[in-house]
Structure formats: structure tokens, C-alpha cells
Amino acid sequence: MATIKDVAQAAQVSAAAVSRVLNKDDNISVTPEVRARIFQAAHALGYVSPRQRKAAEHKTHLVIGVADWRIIRPDRPNVRLSSLSCLVQMMTDQYEVSFVRLTFGEPQKVDGIIALGVFSEKEIDFLRSLSFAIVFVNSNQHNYEFDQVQVDFDRGQEQMVAYLLDQKRYTGLGYIGGIYDGANGRIGAHRLAAIQRILEARGQYDPRIFHVGEISRESGYALAKKAVEEHTLAEAVLLGSDEVAEGALEAFRELGIRVPKDVAVIIYQDIQTLESKWPTGTCLEMFPDYVWENALELLFGRISQRRSQAVTVTVPTHLKIGDTA
Numbered sequence: 001m002a003t004i005k006d007v008a009q010a011a012q013v014s015a016a017a018v019s020r021v022l023n024k025d026d027n028i029s030v031t032p033e034v035r036a037r038i039f040q041a042a043h044a045l046g047y048v049s050p051r052q053r054k055a056a057e058h059k060t061h062l063v064i065g066v067a068d069w070r071i072i073r074p075d076r077p078n079v080r081l082s083s084l085s086c087l088v089q090m091m092t093d094q095y096e097v098s099f100v101r102l103t104f105g106e107p108q109k110v111d112g113i114i115a116l117g118v119f120s121e122k123e124i125d126f127l128r129s130l131s132f133a134i135v136f137v138n139s140n141q142h143n144y145e146f147d148q149v150q151v152d153f154d155r156g157q158e159q160m161v162a163y164l165l166d167q168k169r170y171t172g173l174g175y176i177g178g179i180y181d182g183a184n185g186r187i188g189a190h191r192l193a194a195i196q197r198i199l200e201a202r203g204q205y206d207p208r209i210f211h212v213g214e215i216s217r218e219s220g221y222a223l224a225k226k227a228v229e230e231h232t233l234a235e236a237v238l239l240g241s242d243e244v245a246e247g248a249l250e251a252f253r254e255l256g257i258r259v260p261k262d263v264a265v266i267i268y269q270d271i272q273t274l275e276s277k278w279p280t281g282t283c284l285e286m287f288p289d290y291v292w293e294n295a296l297e298l299l300f301g302r303i304s305q306r307r308s309q310a311v312t313v314t315v316p317t318h319l320k321i322g323d324t325a
Helices: 004-011 015-022 032-045 050-056 081-091 121-130 153-167 189-201 217-229 242-255 289-303
Strands: 060-067 095-101 112-116 134-137 147-152 173-178 180-182 185-187 210-213 236-239 264-269 283-285 312-316 318-320
Touching: 004 015, 004 032, 015 032, 032 081, 060 121, 060 289, 081 095, 081 289, 112 121, 112 289, 134 289, 147 153, 147 289, 153 173, 153 189, 153 236, 153 264, 153 283, 153 318, 173 189, 173 217, 173 242, 189 210, 210 217, 217 242, 236 242, 242 264, 289 312
Parallel strands: 060 095, 060 112, 112 134, 134 147, 147 312, 173 210, 173 236, 236 264, 264 283
Antiparallel strands: 180 185, 283 318
């Protein structure tokens, strides 16, 4: 059985810090990163503090469905689901939550739903049939029936373009990404259209340096290799997803293209469907933990019937400056 010392060693902090953080001591001063590291280590080792064991006797058990078929290919995993239970532990002692991935048209017993993306009326009716408590993330709902979390995508991309072209003075910004056409709609089209629109408004859009294929590692590899061989690789390039980035960066390495000396790279990260292999890279982050925290807080409010009025929360994107651009 894991001990506080085991958690402390895994989280690289003192045993006293572990004890105080897990027991929700508000007087301890630690960074959010350290706090998250402690909870993640405890979760991975299966350590439960005495306070948590006592609180567990009174916890409400919930099953939350995650409707992500509008933003993730159905044949790809959603790696964030495995870490959300740990996030709930950090947020509250009131609930113990299990997360399940929903499939359109397949009934599932859930207490609430987090729905990611833009859904059709038919899809919304299906979600309504599963639960009255639904939080939409980056949807196009223009009514006050549902709680919503909106991420300011366009502002984040504008910030990125200004950083690359105005501050860093790169001569051009290109794109290597993909679009997936599935039974439930297109994935990847919004981010592509947004960057084109921003560059067009600045008079700096060059279609020759935009390379679009499928959302896959193989496509990213092929597109990057083609861009290098045909001399259509921009001085700075936005890689449209973690999957595409994996293949594109592999091609750059094989061809001797140095990052960022030969090409500056920015990785577009939405909900990180893969574990990021570039923690120090320059990234446009779309779904950091506080987006999930807001969605969960809204959902808990609905489920507990503390609130009936719909709420919309808007959060900014974050351009994380790293060593690739």
C-alpha cells in the first residue's frame, strides 16, 4: 500500500507538503503545478489520505458522459478522460466521478454531460434524452437553455500571428494540418478557416505554404516532407494537431530541418488527444485544465439543482512560448 513518503517521492516534494495539500489545507502556499503534481502522484499510486477516506463515506457518485465525437475522430482515444477524476479530487470532496465517452445514437446512463463542439439539433435531442444537465463547450448555442464554456479561439490565433510576424519578424506563416470528414461532421475545418481569415485580413495569406491532408501522424509526415521537397515550407508553420505534429516533426528530423533554426514551429493543442511529446515547445493551448474546471463546476451546479439559470463562461486561449519558435 502506498504511503505519504511514496507520493512525496513521486511528486518530488516533502511529505509534509503532500499531507497538507491532500487534506486541503488552505494555509499552505504551493503553486497550481505542484498541487496538481501531488494529486496526480497520489492518484497514480492509489494513495488515499485519512481525510479523503472519511469524506468518501459521504461523497455522491456521479457518471459524467463526454460527447466528443465532433472534435475527435471516433477511432482516436481521448487521453484527458483518464486525468479528469484526479482533477475532480482537486476541486471538491463532494463528488466521486467516473467519466465515460459517449457515442451518438447509443444510449448510456449518465448523470450529466460535457459536450464538446458544434452539434446538430438531432444530436442535441439525443443528448437531452440522456440527461437534463448538459454543459456545451465551444458550441453555437444561442439560447439560454444550456450552460456553456466558450474558448476565444480567434483571439488566440490573432495573438499567435502577431507574435510570429510582428514580434519575431518571420517572413511568412504556413500551415500543416488535416481535416476529418466523418459521419457526424467535419473536424479541423474551423482552425484552418480561422488562420486563413486572419492572414487574409493582414494581406499575408499564401495558399502555397498551406498543406492540408488528414488528421493523422502519417499525413503530417507526408505533408511536411512534400513541403520541404517542393520548397513550399514557410519560415514559421502552425501544426494543426498533436497527431499531425508527431508526423511532421519526424519528417523534419529525417530531412535535417532544424527547429527553430530552419523552421519555427507552433503546435495547435486542443484537448490534447495524444500525450504531448513537446512539453517545452511553443503551443497554442485551447483546453487547459481551467476549461474543464469551469465545465465541471457548471455541471455540478445543475446536477445538485442549486441553480436553474443558464450561465456562459468565456475563457481565453493561451500562447505558450517555448523553444520551437
